[in-house]
Every structure is written in C-alpha cells, then in structure tokens.
Amino acid sequence: MLCSVTASLHTNSSLESTSSLSDDKSTDLNNVPEFKNINTNRLFLINDQVKLIVDLELFEQIQQESHGGWNKKMTEVPEKTIRVHRITEKGDVRIKFESDTSIRWTIYSFLLNKIDQKFESGESVLVNFDERVIKSCLKNNWDENYNKIVGQICKIISLKSNGDLLLNFNDTEYSMPRDLCYKILDPILDDNYSTANNLQESTKNAVDNFKKHGFENSKTIVNNTDQINIADYFVKKCSNGSLNKVKEVLEKFRYVLDEKSYGKTGLQASCYHGHLDIVNFLLNSGAQIDKTDLDGDTALHYACFGNQPEVVETLIKNNASLNCLNKNSCSPLHVAVNKQHVNCVRILVKYNCNTNIQDSYGDTPLHDIIGKKMTNEAIEIIDFLINSPELNFNLVNKRGFNIFHQACLKGNHIVTEKLLKKFPEVINIQKNDGYSALHLASLNGHKKIIECLLKAKVDLEMRTNRNQTALLLAISKFNFPIIEILVENYANVNAYDEDMDTGLHLISNETIYDKNSEKNSSPAKIKLSDLNKAIENLNQCEFISEVIETLPKEFKSNIRVIIAVYLIKNGANLYSRNKYNLSCLDFFKDEFTKKILIEYYSNLNCDINLSRLSLNYGLKSNESDRCKLCDEEPITVTFLPCNHKCVCIDCSIRIKKCLECHHVIKEKVDLNGTNLNFSKTEFSELLEKVKNMEEAQQCPICMERKKDTTFQCGHTVCNFCSKPLVNCHICREKIITKIRIYEN
Template identity: 35%
Template sequence: MGLVEVGMRVVRGPDWRWGEQDGGEGHAGTVVEVGRPGSSTTPDRTVVVQWDAGSRTNYRIGYQSSFDLRLVDNAPVGVRHQNHICDGCKKQGIAGIRWKCARCFDYDLCTSCYMGDKHDINHPFIRYETSSSSGVDINPRKNASKVPLQGIFVGAKVIRGPDWDWGNQDGGEGKWGRVTEIRGWDNESGRSVASVTWLSNTTNVYRVGHKGKVDVKYIQPATNGNIYLQHLPILGKPEDGVNTNGVSSASSAPLQLPFLVGERVRVGVPLEQLRTMQEGHGGWNQKMTEIIDKVGVVHRITDKGDVRVQYEGFPSRWTIHPGALTRVTSFSLGDIVTVISDASRVRDLQKGHGEWIDYMKSILGKNGVIAKVYPDGDLRVNIEGKTWTFNPLCVQIVPHNSEYNNTMKANERLDQTGPSVSSAPSTGSTEIEGPNSLVDQLVREAAQGHTQEVSQILTTHSDKVPVDGRSGGKTCLQVACHQGHLDLVRLLLHHNASLHMADDDGDTPLHYSAFGNQPEIMELLLRKGANINAINKGRCSALHVAVNKQHPACVKLLLKYNCDVNVQDSYGDTALHDAIGKNSIEILEMLGNSPHLLLSLKNKRGFNVLHHAALKGNNFATEKLVQRARQYVDVRKDDGFAALHLAALNGHRQVTETLLTLGRADPDLTNNKRQTPLLLAVSQGHLEVAEFLTNQGANVTAADEDGETALHLALQRQLSVSGTLPEFSPVFTCILTRLQSVNLENNYSLAMACFLVQKGASLTAVNGKGKTPLDFINDTTAIDILQSYTEQSSAPTASVRLDMDLRALDLAAESLRPDVAGTSHSPSRLPPFSECPATPPQHSISQPVSPAHRVIASAPSKIRNPPQNSLDTQEDEFHKFNGEAMEISNEDTEAGNCIICLESPSNVVFHPCTHCVTCEECSSRVKKCLTCRQVVLSKVTQDGRILSSKSRQPSAERLRYLETKIAEIEEAHSCSICMERRRSVAFLCGHGACVVCAHPLKTCHMCRKPITRKINLY
C-alpha cells in the first residue's frame, strides 16, 4: 500500500474490532484526515474516517502494527491509469485500482468490472493501485467470498452531512434527497461527488470524497454490487509481504518502498550510489551533498513514484529515488524508547539538538517515556525522573510497549516527584510537569476563579507545582482567561505564567480569551506581550475565533492592536470569509473598514471574499466589498465562476441586483462551460433572478457548451420554486396567475418558458443533441399559451409559427381518445394580455401572425352556416392587445391555400363545424379543427367525397424503414445459431442462444470463451 490521502474510499479491514461503527461489513467511508507525527488526537499511522452512515472517528493503518481498513477506491484522490482501457466496459483511462489478468495478454479491468466477475474467474490477476505501483499478485476469484458494497451510491436516500456548506439547497434541515449519479469532479478526481435530487426537485452535486470532504450522509444506503473483500489492499500496509486469502506480492516486480506524506526520512545510501540512483529520478545536483546526513519531511509522491522531500533550511524541495531513502522512526507521546549506548555517536548527534553533557553517560542504554515531540522532530524524554532533550536518532522504539508499561508506569510516577532538569542547561527551560493531584487542584481552582487558593498553592508548593502545569491538557492561565477571572490572570502573570503556552490543539491564552468573549483579559495579555497573530493547529488566529464566535468586542480590540486581518486558516479562509458566513453586520463593518485588508486572497476552494459573499447571499458584505473594490466584480475562479454566477446559481436576487447595478457586472460573462448567469438561474428555477437578469440586458439566446439555451433548460427540467408567488417578479406573478386560470397551477417551467419567449428566446434553436425547445413540450394547452407569448416577442417568424402549429397537431393527434367522439372541446379561456400590464406588447399590431391564426380572417369565405357560439367571441378576444383588434394578413386565404402546407388549395370541409382550411393531403392528420378546436367527426371534399378517418397509407420508403427496424428487433432477440427460436439463455461473456442450442455448448460460439455458467432469461 502506497501513499494514503484524504478522499480515499475505504471499508473495514482485517484487524477491525469496532463493532458496527461503520454501519456494517461492506459499508463504505471516506478518509478525511491523515495522522501526523506528534499529534495527540490523530497520531502517525492513523486516519480519521467519515463513514457514509454518519459516524466519524480514527482508525489504525499501522499504528500498534494493526490495520483496521481496506482501500476500496482511490479514484476520488485522482488516481487514473490514463493509458489503459478496461476490457470489460471499454472505458479509456481506468480510474482507481487497475486489475490486470496474469494469464491473458494485455487484459485489464476496472474495479467495477473485476468485482462484477467480468473475464474468467479462474484466472489470477495483478492489482495496481497507482500507475507507478509494482503490482501485487491476486489469486483467482473462484470460490472467494463476496460481500455487498453499501453506502452513498445511486439510489441511496441522503441528508446533509458533516461538511455541508450549501445553505438550504436541500430544502432545510432534515430534508432528504435521492442519489441519482456518482461521478468525478472535472478532471481532478473520479467517483468523488454525488448528484442528489431533493424532495423540492432541485438537483445539485455534493462531495463524497472530493478533497476529503463529505457533504451528505445516508439514511437509507444503496448497494453498489458485491466486492471481494480479501482482494482489496490493506490501507497503510506495505506490499512487500504476503497478504491473507489471496494476495501476495508480485515476485517479478521490484520492491516499492512506501512513504506517507509528512513522514521523516533521510538518505540511507552512500553518496556515489545516490548519484547513480538519481538518474531518471530527479537527477543529480551537487548541492545534494548537503542533505546526506539531514532529516527531511516527505512532501508528496510523484506520478513516477519518486519522493519529494523538504529539508529545513533549503528553499526548494528535492526529488529523490525512493530506494535511496530510509524512514526515520516517528514518535508519539507515551512511546517507550531506549537511548543508544554509543556515547560518541550520541555526542555527535546531540549537536544542535539539546547538546551533550557528561552526566548523560549515566542514561545511555536506559528506557524512558516520550513526554513531548517538538515540531522539528526533537524529543523530550523522561528517564528516571529527569527530562532530557534528544535528537530522534539517539533513541529507538522499544517493542511491546503495552507489556513494558505494566512494569514501568508506577516507578515513573514516583520518580517524577523530584525536580525536573534540562539536558542542556543553557536553554534555561524545564519540563512542565508536576504531581497530578496538585496540578489538577491548581487548574480546578483557577477555573472557579479562586484567586486566594491559587496564590496559596503557588506560594506553598512553588518547588513542586509549576505555574504552567497542565491538567486535562490545559494550564490555569488558559482556563482563567476563558472564564474571565481578571484578578487571577494578573496573579498568574505575576508568577510568570507563559503567555505563549499552547494546549494540544495549539490554542494559547489569547485564543481562550477570544473563545470566552473576554476583551478586558485580551487587552491585558496583549499589553503583556502576547502574540496577537499566534495560530493554533487549525491555523486559526484569535481573530478567527472571535469572528466565528461572533464576539464583536473582541474583534474590535484585536483590530485596535493591529492584528493581521489576512491570516488564512487551514481551509484558506480569512476572518472576513468567516464573518461573511456568520452574517454579523457589526463585525463585517469593522473588518470591511480595515485598511490592510487583501480582497484578492482565495481560500482552498478558490473563493475570494466577494465570491464567498455571493455564494452565501450576504448582500451587506457584497455592497461593502463592491464599494471598496469594484475591480473584483468580474474576477473569476478557476472554474470560470464569477460572483454573479454564484449569486444567480444560488438564487440570491439582492446580491445579483447589487452586482449588476452597483458593481456594473457583465450580465453575459461565461464560465468554463460557457454558462451565463441567466442559464444558471433558469436551470435552478430562480424566477426573480432570471427576470432581473433579463431586464438588465442578459442575452436570452445564449447557449452553453452543450448548445442548451435558457429555453431548453426551462422546458426539459421540472423547475421547482417556493409555493408562493415571487415577491419581486411582477411579470412572473402575472404569468403564473394566467396559467392558474387554465388549470396549469404552479407550472414554473412553463412560466419561465413563456417569459423567455416573450423576451425573444428562440423556440427553434437546436442543442447539441439536435433538440429544439418545442421537442420538450407534451401539452397542446402549453403550445397555445407559448404561441400567445410568441406573438409578444420582438420578431416572431413564419417558420416559428408553423413549427408550433405542427407540434400542436402532433400532440392533438396523440392525446385524442375514442371516447371523446361526438363531444366538443373548447379551450379554456386565456386572460387577454391587457390583464397583464407588466407585459406590454413589443411589436406593431400590423405584424404577420401565425398560419394557424389566419383561419380567423379567412373563415367567412370557407364556412358554411357556422354555428354562433362563444368560440367566435373568444378568438376575437384572444387576438386583442390593449383593446385594438389585430390586422390579419389574408394573402393565403384569398388564394384559398391550405394553412398547413401553404401550397395546395383548401378543399376539405370538417364536420360538424364546417370549416374548410386544409387540403386533402394535410387533412389526413387533423383530429381537431384548427380554427375552433372542435373534434372533427367527418371530412368531406368539396366534390362530396367522404374521406376515411384513417391516415393515408405510409409511403413505400416508410414501409421499408419499418420492415428493417422490425427485422433488427427480431434479430436482436433471436438465437444467433438457429435464427428461429427466441434467445433465452445468456452466458457470462455477454452472448447467448436459445435453450435448445445452448444445451450442448461448452464454449461460446461467438467469442470462444469457456462457458462457466448459463443464465435463463425471462
């Protein structure tokens, strides 16, 4: 097993003894933190796993020689075998682990195909975790046990999880959604995000391993096939030994030395050998002679498997052959170690690492307990009651720590009652330890603010209890600062309590005072010389703490003392990033007025503060930032998203308005996928934002990289917004009211489409799949309504009107049922446009109208005794705008042309309405009259012939096409041997035959592979 990284997907491993923490055997989780040397919470050779079921804790990957986890997928961390094709699913570039058949030439499978029993299960395989792995032999899958892989996969029901940072996209706390797809994030990672559709019908992607983040957890898992558990690599375990149940090292492959990021290493070969090994592995540089005896830290592993090492004192990192490096043992608090016995070697190694004194000869070869691991790797070791600082190369880990502890702990406690000494008196430092009972009492009294009791303990036991002694990892000064005991803090500072002492999380007394909202104590600490910009292990300063806890008085004081407002935490967030998320106006005002604020700083997700304000919908922060630096308005992230894209995507109308009006943002700025803010707003159903963008000049005909226009997106997706009418959207309010009157209540997709058409969106634009917006409409009423809004657009063309009429004819024919014969269908009355003052007509009333509407003007010359009913009045009103009747061109009707083809004369009369508007050819498809919408019961030509209600016979070309399709269907389902019976048996290779022909077969007649199993098809 090579490099362990956050984002890897894992399941329980061979040494698992933690019950059902993971949700059960085969349930998946994600590595979200990798242990590091010196950490008390996540020590070296451990990882923290966020299980899909929701629990989160740490597990061993070599710690105490135990391995709790197996790697099930490393595609989320970007592992990809670019030059290999899966021979099972034929996908180029195998993502994650590659499985190579050891018996067949050049036959590779991805994990999904391998676990799905593709290829011969009697063949052994070689497993490659990365493109640079040496490979591990895997025994055949036959007779190996399998378990279902369960977790966040397609079909799982999920709710917001531990890293959720997306507001109410899910509809609010406790709302659930369904996973519809697991995919990668661009080219960065594979199978690392999940597409989730929420109950509100909104769909978004969420991280499930991408960069070690998990946004959702399941409430009902889904199964992603079965896995051979014993064939998976053990997380953190080197591949140079034999694994259990079917895994052994590839004997023909060179040994691959595993190193983890953060491990301490040094060159372990002679200089000349290193020079030779470096060829093709980073090359040789004469300055490398200076690092031979130095200890470095692994920065990363390159794609070739070489190791990038950072050495202290060297500005650049060195690429070194992994075979030239040896691991420097990592130590943790409480480890039992032995000092080496070679006095001369210890004397040399101690230079610059605590130094050497002759008294140290008495402790050579003796055992001790590690009390502290310094950031540079040096160790503080308790030996026989005294404390020494050692170079880590001077000590060795004692095996079987647990057994040794049972014999040593009591002696250590008794010996520690004596004074501590330093191995290097010149440093002037002593180990901060003391009798547990007195230290605990001191910290307890400090927490309660008992100044006199603390003073008495410090005075009476000054030789035994240091003022900076810790109980539960905290000093008395830290707890006093948090609780706000000002007099006690003064007393402790008088006794020289350390202002810089940090707890296990790196928090100093100044951090504690910020946590406790104690500005007076903060000022006292700062006046005494506390480091105002000190950071904890999360790289948070006291300003970060005060902002996150929303303590404005503390923020004001820190700014008064000129703290650094640009410090970035471990996520890359500045204090202003945090303040935007907390939405504290008072704190935002103070930070926004800071003269030293750098607005260009980005966090690790690529968001500057303006991006973050747009993402969170914080309009106050947006206004403040735009006023201060308008030049950042159109600055885009690496994915091309600017602030306006983020505001539109998340439906923040006020932020959108601020960016467009105050910031003068470009409304048609595109991201890397050529999406404009309008396209993003429409895709999510944000009506108010879409209306405001179009009113500000956004291009309604713009298309993304797939050719999708806003109208495509509106009609092909079932948009969902809140049940109330938009507050700041008068046009949409009018449209939705109008739709409600024709029983199309809450049809936001159609409302959006009507609005876009009215603004000039094209109904005939073709996307990348050859589809027009009309192809997504399945309702004749919707066609009617869209047609009415098309007449309002700036330039409705004759071709558009004809396309809409033909689409209406197709839908009418599909929807007609036999039981409606003899009934009259009148369309619901649509409110005239004069009832929507917010949508005035955009064209001249003398503009040409669609062919379907020309019937109204031409009808008198073609209708025989037309019935007088409300339809005539309704059609008149339908074509009125602001009380003026439309002028209808009757060029075609005067010529007597068919209103569909516009070529042949109209010579067919529909009954019972008696309208005559089509030719004999076109009338064959008509089921409702195009003028009055009545059902056509019979059709009579002008010479008296009664036409059949059946459609005309298809052409010979159409018949040949249908015959070919039927033959193809029959062939696909017929036995490929006898070509007579239906194929009813399938083989594991994917081919099949009928039950009669399949019975005697031993090998597949198509691919010649052995038939190991025959499956009946029903």
C-alpha cells in the same frame, strides 16, 4: 481544542444548492432528554472510516428530510470507501471519498457507523437513535420492546457468535446488531469535544483527590502529594478565581506554574474565566504566555473564546503572540470573530492583528462572519474587518471563494454592499471555474444580491468555464424571481452554454443535466421540493404573472410553458438548436404545447414586449457601455473564446489579448456575428478607399456639403457654393449654365 468554535467555523454550503429548500422537519437530537449529553462529535472522529448501514431507499428518504439533501450521485456512497471529513453544527456527518477527496456529501449521522468497531463485555454503548434505521436493520426481528432502548446507553453483556451484541438495559436483555451500536468517545481524548466542557470536566474530581492529602484545611503542604493532583488543584483554583489559594500553591510547588490539568494550564483557565488578578499574578510569576494546550490553543485563544477583552489586552501588552495559530490554523481573531465577541475583536484590530490569516480551510475571519446571522455585533465586526487597512480581498479559501464571492454565495447583502462601496473593482472578479459573484447569487436564488450587483453595473454576460451565463444558471435552478430580474435588465435570452443549450432548452427539458457539478453528469430529475418552491416564487414575479394571465387555462400551472413563453416574449429564439441538433420543441411530447409555443412565437416575433419599449430601448445608455479604450464609441465587438465585450470596432484592431481576462483572442465578431479577423494593413487600405470615396463626393470649396451642381465644363460643386461663382473654380472657364444633379 476550541472545537465548538472550529466546528462552527466551517459550515459552508456547497457551490450549488442541491439540498431540499423545505424546512427541517427532522428529529432534533438536542431536544431528546435521553440524548442531550451525547453529540455526534463523541461518536465519530475526523478521518474515521465509516459505512452506510441502511439500504438506498431509506437512505434517500431520510436525506430528503433536509439532512444535507439528496442527490442522485449519492448512490455511489455504498460502493466507495468513505471517511469523516467533519461534523456539521446540526450534528450531521460531512463525508468524503477516499478515492476523490473533492467529492463530499452531508449525511444524517445515524445512517452511518464506523467500520470494524471492537466491543468488549462490560462496555457501555449508545443504541442508534432513529427508530426507522433500527427497524430496517432488524427487519422481522423488530418488536415494540425495542422502543425502550432507542437512543439509550446500554451495557454489553456478551458478544454473540453472529457478531451481534447482547445488551442490558433496565435489567432486560436485548440482541442488537453491532452496526446499530456506537462506542462513546472519551471526552478528554476526543479532539472534537469542546474546550468549555473539557475545562469543567477535567477538574471536577481534583479537589476531592487533593483533600485526601490534607492540603485544603492546612496552611502547609504535605510532602506526599503527587504532582498530577497538585496540577489539577492549581488549575481548579485558577479557574475559580481563588487568588490566595493560587499563591499558596505556587509558594510550595513552583513547578505547577505551567503544568497542565487535562491539557490546560492555570493561565489558560484563568484567561477563559476572566480572572484578571490571577492572570497578572501568573504572568508576573513567569508563566509561559504562549504555551499551548493539546490542540495548539494559547491563553489568548482562551481569552477570546471566553469573551474577556481586558484579559486579551493584558496578554497583548505582555507580548503574547497576536497571530498565533492552533492546530486548525485558527488565530485568536478567528475565535473572537466566530463567537461574535465584538470587544475582543476591537482590541485585536486595535493592536494590528493580521486580518488576512487563513485557517486550515483557507477561510479568513471575514469569510467566517459572512455566514453568521447579521446581528448588531456581527455588523460591527464586519466594519472593523473591512476597514482594516491591511485587508486583502483577493485571498481565496480552498474552495476558491474570495470574501466577495463568499458574501454573494451566502446571500449576505449587507457585506456585499459594504464591499462594493469600498472595493468596486471586485464586482466582476471570477473564480478559476469562471463563476463570478453574479453566477453564485443567481444559482442560489439571492435576489437582494442580484439587485445590489445590478445597481453597481455588473456585467450580465460573464461566462463560466462551461460558457454559462447567470441567466442560464437561474433557469437551471428554477429561480424565477432571479430569471425575471435578469431578463428585465436585458440579459441575453439567447445565450447558450457549452452544449449550445439556451434557456429555452433548459426550461423545456424535463430531465436537466447537472452541469454545475461534473463534466459528464448523468441526468437528474428536478426535485419536487424545487418545483414547489418555484411555484411559490412565481407570486413575486410581476411580469411573469402577466404572462400567466394570457395563457390558456390548461397551461396556467405549467411552469415550463410559463417561463418558455416569458422568454419568447423577451426575444428568445424558439428554433435555436443545440449541438445535438435539438430545438426546445423537441423536448415537448405534447403537440398542443408545441402549437401554443409556435403561436406565441409567431405573434410576438414582430412585436416583442411593446409595453417595455421606449425611444431609448436597446440603446447604450451608460458609461459602462462605451468602449474602454476610446470612451466614445459604443461597445460592438465580442472576443472569442472568452465572450467578453469591452471595445468598439475601431479599437479592436490593435488588441491581441482580452482587456478583462487577458486570454489570447482567437476571433473577433461584431453585433451581427460577422467575423472581424483582418489585419491592420487591410483595414488601413479599406479605410483609405472609403476616405477617398467620401472626398470625391464632397464639395471642394466648402468641404462640408455634397456635390450636387455641375457646370458645362464638367466640374462640380454644391448648390450653395455655385450661386456666387461666375467662373469655374477649377478651369476658370466662364460659367454659362449650372445643372442640378439629383439622386434616385
């Protein structure tokens, strides 16, 4: 299996960024000489049942070093039955709960071990690589001699009665708990081991075994050669590019054409190494072009993995299955895209491969490339895929992300701009949970993405299923540059979520409820790393920095007060109450802080950020703010419960379902919050009355100006029309006097 590919295909970060934002200071396993040939893929297999081998205190400490981060809900890990979901590129283990597979955490691999491992005397085992973990498990039995076997491969002498293992390392005996020892998986049987390593290791002894039968130094083949050794030798020569030897073997042993050596055929080996002459010879000899290895990979997969575009084109011209899938549902295009082999991608797209194929995670090739570093090759591949006429941008992976959501989640502004240019209609598409691209970018602090979306006229007031706006999500994550850019673009600072918590509630409450993960979440303290990152980001905020300058000295470093004052300056209601009847002031225990906020609110309530006001402040200034039906009047009506705004008051009368989400409208309110739920008949009657009243006040002659002059007969016209009249225009009586009417 091309697991070095498939492992890197699926390194998606969680929807909400809960891990530490600090640099990874943890131990890099690849930099340790004794451990460089051991990777986590050889310690754990997918779906292995595992357990935590340390206490919660050490668990939290190590996780906070950026091995996936720490979340308070991870305290449930020791109580649950957990299994391996996958291995990350860094070697950490992504685990899932057996009782609820939707809950997944990334955990440092050496905090885990498999349950009920069976050991036998004489076996080799790997000792846990982390000294802190070993000290924690050994407790009082630790001494400095154990440093010698940390991360080393030792041989089991015997199994002790208490379950511990007696190990031998450099002729010295050590007693070690079995939870600190790992059985190393056979790379040939290990589904997680890379194809390249398998291919190299699988045939290294084949030639020596085959020489015993005299084949290497003879032009004739001896009769007693066993089939396995011939297959090994044949695959080895295909891999090395020895065309004459390949021909010589096939002349005498035709059956080895499609035989496998450690799961790989000669065609697959030659495709990986790019030996085009051997590939053509094998195809002309009748090799099965779509034969798969143990993991479902075909010769075309191998050619893409080895970056052999000429071989790729040759295979396609010989009718290789262009969209074949391996056991992980990865197509050759997935492999070429993930490895950023641009020439292979060019050939595959040229021959109209399916660019919408989804792998076992629901990811298309474009999903995969979005999370990669944007090299020149990656950008060229992205252009190939986006410009594919068959590209379906509505396809979502198993986490509900389409390609536009994925780009905004990963902070890839290059893909975001390209998609907006080609498919502008994707900008406000929401996931099943209500999250849009704007929500994802705000939650994860991607400022460049926000700028792209604002430039494309994104709807700032879209709501998640929990009634959260992008601004509320940014506030909950202390993403201050995002808060500023949204507020400066007139996001509603008084928007509230399902608990009627406004931004002021969220920033004032020292204990924030993680509303982004579970409906009934328990309170979780904001992490110190998040606060430190927030303080650093304040330097990027021009308008928030201006607020800091106006604050008393004791509040210049209080980020909660800083943002609270900034929101108040931009119109936030200090006294707004949530569903628990609490205002933001109720979260501040310090009376002096309350006093400061009240003073700012009182002073600024009548003078909201005058420096930003203009003659057009608050006015609708672009086409997107006009009614989507008549395209004339400004948008003034909000539909409930979806909170979408798209029409004027006149057009809203005829609408039963929201134009954006197509949900049934239960209530309509205007800008002042007045309920507009009245029937069409009632509205028509009211409109008729208003019309009659207006007509009664109009001059009956010009039908333009208001009546303001009356005659002695009682009939009335405007002053302009009265001047030439000699007789009343209604009763024809001679006009004796003209009386002006003045309003109070």
